[in-house]
Amino acid sequence: xxxxxxxxxxxxxxxxxxxxxxxxxxxxxxxxxxxxxxxxxxxxxxxxxxxxxxxxxxxxxxxxxxxxxxxxxxxxxxxxxxxxxxxxxxxxxxxxxxxxxxxx
DNA sequence: AGCATGACGTGAA
DNA sequence: GTTCACGCCATGC
Numbered sequence: 165x166x167x168x169x170x171x172x173x174x175x176x177x178x179x180x181x182x183x184x185x186x187x188x189x190x191x192x193x194x195x196x197x198x199x200x201x202x203x204x205x206x207x208x209x210x211x212x213x214x215x216x217x218x219x220x221x222x223x224x225x226x227x228x229x230x231x232x233x234x235x236x237x238x239x240x241x242x243x244x245x246x247x248x249x250x251x252x253x254x255x256x257x258x259x260x261x262x263x264x265x266x267x268x
Numbered sequence: 269a270g271c272a273t274g275a276c277g278t279g280a281a
Numbered sequence: 282g283t284t285c286a287c288g289c290c291a292t293g294c
Contacts, residue, residue, distance in 0.1 A: 167291080188276085189276055189277085190276065190278095199277095200277085200289045200290065201290065202276040203289070203290065204291055204292090205276080206274075206276060207290095208275090209275060220275080225275090226276075231275040
């Protein structure tokens with residue numbers, strides 16, 4: 165199915181994010197050629213049975229906010245993971261200006 | 269087949 | 282700067 169392929173693309177894109185960097189749902193969606201699929205990207209990570217192989221914690225909102233329903237233990241845990249990788253935070257938000265990884 | 273929901277994004281108040 | 286509302290597409294019921 166083409167759709168599953170899209171999901172797979174999402175996982176691959178997320179796996180491409182290096183340590184200490186983050187990406188956004190919109191960026192990934194755009195990277196896959198579907199700029200309006202940000203929601204489906206998030207959905208793919210939420211619904212999909214894919215394990216820790218995909219560093220979902222490196223994917224945040226376009227404004228740097230963390231997902232409220234993070235499945236790894238909560239936004240607090242995600243925050244800790246990112247900070248541990250060297251990602252800088254500003255006002256509880258990821259410093260995209262410095263840590264945003266552009267797949268394109 | 270149609271309605272409601274959702275890990276989003278952007279614009280406006 | 283923060284908060285609200287609308288719009289986008291796919292999935293679930």
